[in-house]
Amino acid sequence: MATANKTQPTPEDVDAFISRVDDRKRADSVELISLLSAATGEPAVMWGSSIIGFGARHYRYASGHEGDTPLIGFSPRATALTLYLSLNFDDYTDTLARLGKHKIGKGCLYVKRLSDVDMAVLTELIADSVAAARNMID
DSSP states (O other): OOOOOSOOBOOOOHHHHHHTSOHHHHHHHHHHHHHHHHHHTOOEEEETTTEEEESOEEEEOTTSOEEEEOSEEEEEOSSOEEEEOOOOGGGGHHHHHHHBSOEEETTEEEESOGGGBOHHHHHHHHHHHHHHHHHTOO
16 A cells, blocks of 8 residues: 655645745745746745745656655755756756756755855756646646
């Protein structure tokens, strides 16, 4: 029997969540909410206790595991803003080289502050990620 994902949409208020983060991350979060909402046409929704997601898609792995996840999302974590993208970063080495200061992990882009990155390049990555996520909807 499949288990439900821990990270599900919640009724928690996004603004209330954002009000509890430090000033710099709050300002960056407000900017990201505007950017991601514009890219998806979807409102910001809390997923779990710390992820702000936009839209939703269903996924199913070959293993049979399936669930729902935001089309795109982010979390203002203690060490960095974590953006959850649907990109194969190996296909974006040239774009990432133009982004500015960042780190990547599997499906995650980490930036300490938005002022560290080229916002036009970030907007490009976000648009590509949203398009890729929409193509994954089953």
